[in-house]
Amino acid sequence: MEPDNKDIKEYLLLAKAINDDIVDYENYNIGRAFLRNQRRIASGSRKQRLVRSALRIAAVLLLPFILSTGILSYLYIGQMQNDKEVSFLEVVSAPGVITKMELPDKSKVWLNAGSSLRYPSRFTGNERNVYLSGEGYFEVQSDKQNPFYVSVNDNMKIMAHGTKFNVNAYGDEQWIETTLETGLVDVIMNKQSVLLEPSELAYYDRSNQKLSIRPVNVDEKTAWKDGRLIFRNTSLDEVVKQLSRRYNVDIVMHKRTNIDYKCRASFSTESITQILDYLKLVAPMKWKIAETKQLLDSTYPRQRIDIWLK
Structure with missing residues (x-):
């Protein structure tokens, strides 16, 4: 039809x-x-x-x-x-700033001042890979089928499934520290690999390329994410370095002695000047805020503080 x-x-x-x-x-x-x-x-x-x-x-x-x-x-x-298609994103935490962020898998990350994290717009395959420069605290969502990797300088990787841990890998330090709060992580460095348990720290010495484990006070290593600084028998040099990052200032040490002064203290809301006054009780020193002059481009450089050890 x-x-x-x-x-x-x-x-x-x-x-x-x-x-x-x-x-x-x-x-x-x-x-x-x-x-x-x-x-x-x-x-x-x-x-x-x-x-x-x-x-x-x-x-x-x-x-x-x-x-x-x-x-x-x-x-x-x-x-x-x-x-x-997967694009890569990068979050940079400016000097003097602590940045909190969430990854595509709902894992949470805190970035310390002067740190950055590079990660994909979404995780694909059977691995979740991120790339850290500086210091970061991680709360990783549990996923046994897709392990979570944090890559840092010196070809080091930290592997986790679902856990909380801190990685300190600033490029100007002579070491890399990984501190475990909960769960388990593998710290992989070249042919070396160590398994961390809670309240343990993996210490990698860049000078001799050795990786070791030691017990640690976790709060001392992770307090920064809550805006606190905890020093326990910490050298004055290390204290000054952390203060410089925290308060976004350049601190110049003028030493007249080889004595390695140690500091034991906790700070949270104190100003940089209040902390420096406290340090005068720890070591024979004086400090002064340098005069800041405007540059040719009408901007100002970072504030500088000079410290003299007597």
């Missing part, structure tokens, strides 16, 4: 609907449009006769459908390819 004018009219409307969908492909929802067109074909009591009649309709009506199918498939594949 030859298709009548009504059949042809309905298929012309169907072809036009498909063509309209193609023209509007920038906002095209493939699944919704497919179901809509399917309903058009299947609706009405004349479904079977329309299907049989379709075989007899001129090729000019069939061609737009074939082209539309090809275009829709292309758009769908293109969308899948875009979904596979």
Whole structure:
């Protein structure tokens, strides 16, 4: 039976609907449009006769459908390819600033002053990889099938599944420290690998490239993320270095002695001047804030503090 004018009219409307969908492909929802067109074909009591009649309709009506199918498939594949693209992001914590952030897997990270973290817009494959410069505290979401890796300088990696730990890997230090609060982590360095348990610290000495484990007071190593500084038998040089990062100042030590003074103290809301006054009780020293002069580009350099040890 030859298709009548009504059949042809309905298929012309169907072809036009498909063509309209193609023209509007920038906002095209493939699944919704497919179901809509399917309903058009299947609706009405004349479904079977329309299907049989379709075989007899001129090729000019069939061609737009074939082209539309090809275009829709292309758009769908293109969308899948875009979904596979992964970009890398980097968060930088400015001097004097502590930054808290959340990763695509809902893991949380705190970045200490002068630190940065590079990570993908979404984790793919069977590993979750991030790249740290400076110091970061990690609360990793548990996922035994997809371990979490923190890569730092010197080809070191810290592997975790679901745990809390701190990594101190500033480039100007002679060491890298990994402190475990809860869970388990593997510290991997070249051919060396050590397994940390809670309240342990992995210490990597850059001068001799040795990796060792020692017990540690976790709060002393992680208090910075809560805005606190804890020093326990800490050398004055190390105290000054941490103060410089925390308060975004340049501190210059003028030593007249080789005595290594130690400090035992905790600070939270104190100003830099209050802390320096306290340090005068620990070591025979005096300090002075240097005058800051405007540069040629109308900006000002970082504030500088000079310390003289007597």
